[in-house]
Amino acid sequence: MDWVARTKLLIFPLCLAPLGFLIQAVLSNTLGPDPANTLTRDLGEWALIFLCAGLAITPLRTITGVNKLIRFRRMIGLFALLYALLHVIAYLAFMLGWQWLTLLEDLYKRPYIIVGAMAVVILVALGITSTKPMMRRLGKNWVKLHKLVYLAASLAVLHFLWLVKSDYTEPVVYGLTILSLLILRVPGFKKALRF
Structure with a gap:
């Protein structure tokens, strides 16, 4: 087993740890006064x-x-896709109680939900096409499609920004992080990174 496979075996449970902590918080009823909102937000x-x-x-x-x-x-x-889908499920189950008419009203009244939904749809498309057979099938178009991850991330930040009501610090930090990571892909910056 090479170092990549061994490292993946370590990283995989670490990536599941936040979900484990959230499940434990749900079971112990320690999510605060509005557990549905906290769970949805944290996911x-x-x-x-x-x-x-x-x-x-x-x-x-x-x-x-x-x-x-x-x-x-x-x-x-x-x-990222897993947590995004769980975020949507938590919203539908605990915030809306699976009331589809309420969802339609929310889509009309709250544009941040439309923006968030667009981000999730992109992530689902990227997840479906992330397999090696799909890479071969799509060829050069696979790279073009997967560049949409930056659009998904930007939409997710916009969703977060519109969602918060007072303190914009966190969405701004995420936005600046994503902008920095996008700038680092510009050819001139990529050359500067190679010491």
Whole structure:
């Protein structure tokens, strides 16, 4: 077993740890006065954290020269998708009680939900096409499609920004992080990263 496989065995449970902590908080009733809102928010934030982590892999690979780091990107991206889907499920189950008419009203009244839904749809498309057979089938179009991850991340930040009511610090930090990771992919910056 090479170091990548061994490292994946360590990273996989670490990526599940936030979900484990949230489940434990639900079972012990320690999510605060509004547990549905806290759970939904925390799942969404973990999706954003994993999105940023996945986007950081390419610049990190450029800086370190360790090309095998790219083999972690799909796993991290799929965890971003997992937390995003759980965020949506928590919203539908605990905030709306599976009331589809209320969802339609929310889509009309709250544009941040439409923006968030667009981000999740993109992540689902990227997740479905992340397998090797799909890479072969899509060919060069696979790379173009997977560049939409930056759009998904930007939409997720906008969703977060519109959602908060007073303190914009966290969504701004995520936004600046994603902008920085996007800038680091510009050819001139990529050359500067190679020492």
